[in-house]
Amino acid sequence: MPELPEVEVTRRSFADRIAGARITGVRLGKPLRWPLGVQPQSLVGRTVQGVRRRGKYLLLDLDHGLLLVHLGMSGSLRFAAGLPPAGPHDHVDVQTDRGVLRLHDPRRFGAVVHAAHEAAPEARKLLGGLGVEPLSADFEPAAFHAALRRHRSSIKQVLLAGGIVVGVGNIYASEALFMAGIRPTTRADRIGRVRAERLHAAIRQVLARALEVGGSSLKDFVDAQGGSGYFQLETRVYGREGQPCRVCGTVVRHIRQGQRSTFFCPVCQRR
Template sequence: MPELPEVETTRRSFAQRIAGATVTDVRLGKPLRWPLGCTPASLRGRRVGQATRRGKYLWLPVGEGGLLLHLGMSGSLAFGEQLAPPGAHDHFDLITDRGTLRLTDPRRFGAVLWSRSLDVPPAATRLGGLGLEPFDPAFTGEYLHRALRGRRVAIKQALLAGDIVVGAGNIYACEALFRAGVDPRTAAGRVSRPRCERLAEAVRHILAQALDLGGSTLRDYRDAHGMAGSFQQHAAVYGREGQSCLACGTAVRRIVQGQRSSFFCPHCQRR
């Protein structure tokens, strides 16, 4: 599933090129998770603004409103002046005088929603429960410690939930917990203030590294240029079950938490 680094990398790959363009047409393919919420014809002639990101959502201003886009489980965006004719998995084309922005999604869990602004439904409904951005100055160890207080769920699950901090998807949560030395099975409410300081720093570090490397490509993720990410090639624990820990040599373990694989070093990461 595309997470924050993949979505932000995608945004950066087309945002400047489409900003200021005029919509000339809209093509809809098979229905996505939610209906568009407006007629395609109503978008024609509108000017496109600067794309921004909130969590795993992209917001593309169009005229006096905008489009909220989500890549779902396997979606990707492409932008270009001469894209190939749409295929069976190409479900949305925003055609402009500078090129076409296309959403491709084989599993159709992605979405494109029209909203008058980010502050009203449907955009506000989708974004309302999101936690802090990881690079927000307010995301500190103190904030994390406060937010985790009283939670019995495992710390890995708390990071994935997205209501405390956004962007710590499965790969990045595993890597951040390893960097911070925290066992993924630790009850969230038992993580001490000093360990929360290390964990908040680790989340920021891992996500910044992932952004520098264009995100992770495990299956079919590509940015709007068609480029794959390479963070997965630098992972310390994710996908390395049975291999030696890069820090101590102990075999990396894999367990399942909430139907997701967690990878960790049983020596370096303590409860």
């Protein structure tokens, strides 16, 4: 599933090129998780003013309204002047005078949703419960620790929920917890101030590094220009079940938490 680094890498790969483009048509394929919310022809003539990111959502600001884009479990965006005819997994084409923005999503968990403005019910439903951005100044260590103390669930599950800090998905939560020396099953409210500060720093470091190398291309993720990411080549624990820990040599373990795979080192992450 594309996580925050992959979504931000995608945004950077086409935001400058689509800014100022005028929409000339919108093609919809098979229904996605949420409907567009307006008739496609009503978007014709609108101008894309810019592209922002909030958590794992991309926000295309139009001169009237905005489009919220989610890549779902397997989605990716392409933006180019000469894309081939749409295939069976190409579900949305936003045609502009600078190229076509296409959502490709084999599993159809992605979506493109129109909202009149960011405070509209459609936007609030998707964005209203998101926590702070982990790479922003709003992500502050003391507030992070205080928020963790209000949760009795495992720290891995709390991070994935996104209510405290947004966008720390499965890969990066596993890696940040390893870097901080915290076992994924540890209850969030039992993490003290010092360890919370280590985890705060690890989250920022892991995500920043993932951005540097273009995110993770575990299956078919590519950015809007077709480029792959390489963070998966550097992981310390994620996807390395049965292999020796890169720090201590202990075999990396795998468990399931909330239907998601979790990887950890039983020695480096004692508690």
